[in-house]
Amino acid sequence: MASTRLTAESRAQALATLEASTDIATELDVLVVGGGVTGAGIALDAVTRGLSTALVESQDWAQGTSSRSSKLVHGGLRYLQMLDFELVHEALTERDLLLRDLAPHLVRPVPFLYPLEHRVWERAYVGTGIAMYDILATLTPGRRPMPFHRHLTKAQMEAKFPDLAHDAAVGAVQYWDASVDDARLVTTLVRTAASYGAHVASRTQVVGLTQGSTGTVNGAVVVDLETGREITVRARAVINATGVWTEETQDLAGHPDSPAGGLRVLASKGIHLVVPRDRIQGHAGLILQTEKSVLFVIPWSRYWIIGTTDTPWHLDPVSPVVTSADVDYVLDHANAVLAHPLTRDDIIGTYAGLRPLLQPGTKAGTPSAKVSREHTVASPTAGLTVIAGGKLTTYRIMAKDAVDFAIGQRSAALPSITHQIPLTGAIGLKAVQRQARAWAKRFGWNPPMVDHLLHRYGSNLTDLVELCEADPSLALPLEHATAYLRAEVHHAVTHEGALHLEDVLAHRTRLVYEVPDRGVDAAAEVADIVAPLLGWDDVAKQRELDAWRTRVDAELAALRAPDDESAEEAMRGADRIAPWQPLRTS
Structure with a gap:
């Protein structure tokens, strides 16, 4: 190899x-x-x-x-409504294969609640569907990596999700899917x-x-x-x-x-909001039906991800962004079931992506x-x-x-x-999980940091340990983004192919939506770490910082825009670090 x-x-x-x-x-x-x-x-x-x-x-x-998905690895409950059992079974097989064998460090089980508004018929209807979901997963070869679904009373539901509004549901069905950092x-x-x-x-x-x-x-x-x-x-x-x-x-x-x-292919825009984990009291995710799409409230890392939408996109596919109207739509639907409604001040990040929907032809x-x-x-x-x-x-x-x-x-x-073929980081994972206790003691990493590192790198955590042993300053957190180590920034360049500042801030880390300033305060320290690795002089480093700042300013301007057209106009102010070249049709 x-x-x-x-x-x-x-x-x-x-x-x-x-x-x-x-x-x-x-x-x-x-x-x-x-x-x-x-x-x-x-x-x-x-x-x-x-x-x-x-x-x-x-x-x-x-x-x-x-890099802009709902970050779910799932079977697709909606296809059960279409009676497409083969497709659901295929997706559940892939979900469990990733969880069990291919990428157990990256993909993790997540419980979800399906709130019920009616005591009898809806519990029977939804319960039957989710039971079929479990049966199709059980048909997957190998050890079952997920628990079976459970029916919850209203009291049990409220214990699982205290911030669900008291009158939002009479009970729930809890089932399991999985999540992943898509990038x-x-x-x-x-x-x-x-x-x-x-x-x-x-x-x-x-x-x-x-x-x-x-x-x-x-x-x-x-x-x-x-x-x-x-x-x-x-x-x-x-x-x-x-x-x-x-x-x-x-x-x-x-x-x-x-x-x-x-x-x-028709592009369809889906948007997500990111809020701090402590803003919503809950120990499981939520899945809610809306008139246009499915709304998820997803526990993800130190945050909740809330989305999504499903609207046609006919503009430049390079720059889909979240608009003010998008935020209102998602907040309105989330707040309809939350005991303590969210406001715009609770939102620390947003992102938008385009689904490639196949069209007849x-x-x-x-x-x-x-x-x-x-x-x-x-x-x-x-x-x-x-x-x-x-x-x-x-x-x-x-x-x-x-x-x-x-x-x-x-x-x-x-x-x-x-x-x-297990993905890199999966082989030797259990051994590295045990070794991580000694590294945590040596470098002063607390349990959440160790969990964060194992989840992101799996057995490749040994590569970061080697970096920290060679330069102990890399074992320290970033000053303005303490959830990440300086070693992770170094590793992004020396092991993960990052070529630019935006590669590190948007895809190797997710600071683009994990902190309110979208990584602007952390950018200078990140640039200082990667500059010698990529051979940047002061001029090149400043260009990278300026390009990130213009991107963030453009996205924030777009977030204030009332519609996609205005948002796209705002995004034209962003400085592309490596602009596309014209295409040459035969």
Whole structure:
């Protein structure tokens, strides 16, 4: 296995490999475009089949939808209402596989309450549905990692969630799902793929697709956004996993108006509010039905995440943000069931993401497509595979389907084995959990800090310990963000591929919405730690700080805006640290 470390140097080596893929002798088997959870999962699936694999992402890993989700790993209760038992079973199987074997450090069980407004018929109806949810999970091979659901009386419900309004429900059903830091899952997938030999490069944008004399896609033109250097990559198969950018990417092969022109995707905006854990008294999450969507109140780390919405988005997919109207909508629905209503002053963070919803236009009966209710794989032109839809929980199934489709008949001889591949940090987890007690005593880490570190890094916590042993100042918390160690910032650059200040503040940590100032006060200390690691001089460091400040100012201005159009206008003031390049349609 290669190293799991993602660095500026490993990125340069990956780009060199891409540049050398000039003919049949050196071409890649698979080039994956898009570094969200789907693309990262595809890269891991392909490389563990023995295929030479590269993964490129135009910005940072998980920059888009995959860092802006509800952070749930779940089966999808709503599909039971559609009687889609197969789909729910598939998602529950993936949930339990992650919890039990693949990523037990990252994915954790979370209890949820489904409040009931009617004593008899609703308890019977909801209870039957959630019992089926448990039965479908029990059919999953291996040890069951979750407790069974329970029916709660009103008194039991209030003990579990004291801040639920007294008249909001007559009782509840408690069931279990799981949560994950979505951006960390993606980074972990990328690191795991790299450890098996995948060539991975962030801040590397595909601006064109190359085609042979017969029109078959045989590679791509990419631009290193850090230097402006252009590279032509040759690959036997190109897989487009770019989410809400699906249509723009597939159109690089030409024929965007063809009836078989690939997948059609509609972006739908979902927003979340973040409030401190002590602001709501509860020991479980809530799931509530609204007229437009499902509202979750999710216990996550030191916070509650409250969301989401589901509204069409027709503007620039680069900058979805939370508006004043979005905040009002979520607060109104949450406060309808909370004994102590939240105000805007309670909100310390917000974020918005775009779901890539599949639209009619691709037929499952044709040889160029495989369609499920959740995701679709298609081939609009030979050599190019496109996948869209789906959700975080089923990324591994999506990846398997995409690679199977891309390599065709070879998939029978090279089946997917990712159900047997633990992600980095999972192997040796129990031993490191025991060793962590001695490290906590040595470095003065309290139990919440140790839990935080084990949850984020698993057995890779040993890497941080080595950093702290070499430089004891790294074992200290950040002055303005004490939930994180200075070592975590260092590690983000030396092991997790962070290239810019925003990579650390938005994706390696989540300070972008975990502190009221969105990481502005902590930014200078973070920049001081990463500057020597990335070779920044004072001018470069100040540019990074200025870019972060303009982003935060733009997001706060957007938060005051009454609608999406006004918010997008406000976001145009943000300074893009590595701007996108124009695309080149054939």
